[in-house]
Amino acid sequence: MxxxxxxxxxxxxxxxxxxxxxxxxxxxxxxxxxxxxxxxxxxxxxxxxxxxxxxxxxxxxxxxxTNVKKHSSNSLIEHEMREINRRTDIGCRWSNAGVYKFIKLLEINRHATHNFNQYFKQNRKPIVNLVQTHLYS
Structure with a gap:
């Protein structure tokens, strides 16, 4: 216009x-x-x-x-999709596989929090408790 x-x-x-x-x-x-x-x-x-x-x-x-079915979404899904669009269109340039993993992470976190560790295992070394370590000089 x-x-x-x-x-x-x-x-x-x-x-x-x-x-x-x-x-x-x-x-x-x-x-x-x-x-x-x-x-x-x-x-x-x-x-x-x-x-x-x-x-x-x-x-x-x-x-x-003439479809009478109503489709809706909530603001949380819209926020997530906006964030994905922002990251794939500018800036980070996520791959399709990365976007898929991001959505999977969000959905599992939302709907299967009790199985979260089963889906996403930590691949990092365990964090050392600094209270138990001793520094030697």
Missing amino acids: NNVPIKNREKFLYALIGMFKIEDFYRAINEYFNFIQTFERLEFYDIVNFLKNAMTGIFHSKEDW
Whole structure:
């Protein structure tokens, strides 16, 4: 919406949100085409191209559009996925295997804390208790 005046952006966004709430798949597609034509008349061709490219992902299939199952997540999962995205997209560059192990670690820690040591054995040397050691000079 870079070229759209700020005062007009809200009504375009509400129109787009309204399309996603239409239950009839073909009516929603028709409204989407009308939405694209609005931007063509305004000569916002970058928005037109974006909407046309996004169409196949939005209107994947009628079955997907009419799916009544609700999917949700909690903020903990969203936080974990955001952290994984942050580490894989910039900075650490985790491998796929590293991401898998990270998720496994989090899920086992959350759901199988009683078996945590069975899944993740310590490979380090045991920590020496400094109280029991004697320093010789």
